[in-house]
Amino acid sequence: MKLFWKIDDLIALITEWVLASGVLLMAGLLICNVVSRKIFMKSMASADELGGSLLILVTFSGIGYAARKGRHIRMTAIFDTLPHKVQKWLMVFISFVTMATYIYVCFIAFEYIEYTKMLGKVTSALQMPDWIRAAVVPVGFGLGAIQYFMNIIINIKEPELYIGTEKTAGGE
Template identity: 25%
Template sequence: MRALEKWFEPVVIVSMLGAIIIAVFADVIARFAFSTSVSVANELARFCFVYMIYFGVSYAIRERRHMRVTVILDMLPDGMRRWVFALAELIFLIYSVAVCWLGVVITQQAFDRGKILSATEWPQGVLYAAIILSGALSAARLAHSLWRVVARGDTHLGPQMDI
């Protein structure tokens, strides 16, 4: 379980990047060498890019490498920094839960409309499901971070060292 927690996002991100490279390379070779194209290459690359970006969000949260402004936080004394940091993590957690919920709504609407992707003929909701997965994973990562701040007082802004 620890290995899954540690390597899930990086494996997904690297796999998606590899698939993008292969799809685009195959399409370029097909266009220049055979004067044709790989019909699913563009759509597959877009699909992989969306999943790569959304899983990158949760990975950045886990590693505490997402963008944040820390000027005020850095000026606060340690005791107060802990609670302001916890409040910031809580707000981000609420936002992630809202993103996840809205992802469910958008994905359900896409499935209900019966929209499909043109080249792969996959339901469009499969593409939008990245929002749900990323929102849920981000919320879980933020809940863990919030627990670390409240229970242990960990306000270190760099990458997490414990897994």
């Protein structure tokens, strides 16, 4: 199990770098494109495409990261009024349903990638195969599913209520 947690820590570190780099690259690229349009009256043809690709990367890379940090969307009006033991088992149930949903979406995303490959669709400016942009979607949902699986494990093993593998319901 220790190896599992070490791998999780490595994935978190890589994800943090991907997210930070993606946001910085996207901001830099799009700012350069605005400056180019205003000063030189010419837009960079690939800027929107690359910006969109980076947005997809950041969005779907962030799924597992948000689950790990307990930063996913939660509605707690009823949940918070329940006894601790009920909250714990409800969190395990919610994590299981979310994990199963993410796994299902992974399979759908793989089917979409295969369909896009079959069509031979490419992006307009860079002529990059469109399936490459979509490849991050199942990875993001897969990492999210792993995080929810780990949330199930930690909530079963530990007495505290964990809303993410790094965050207890008390905010620690």
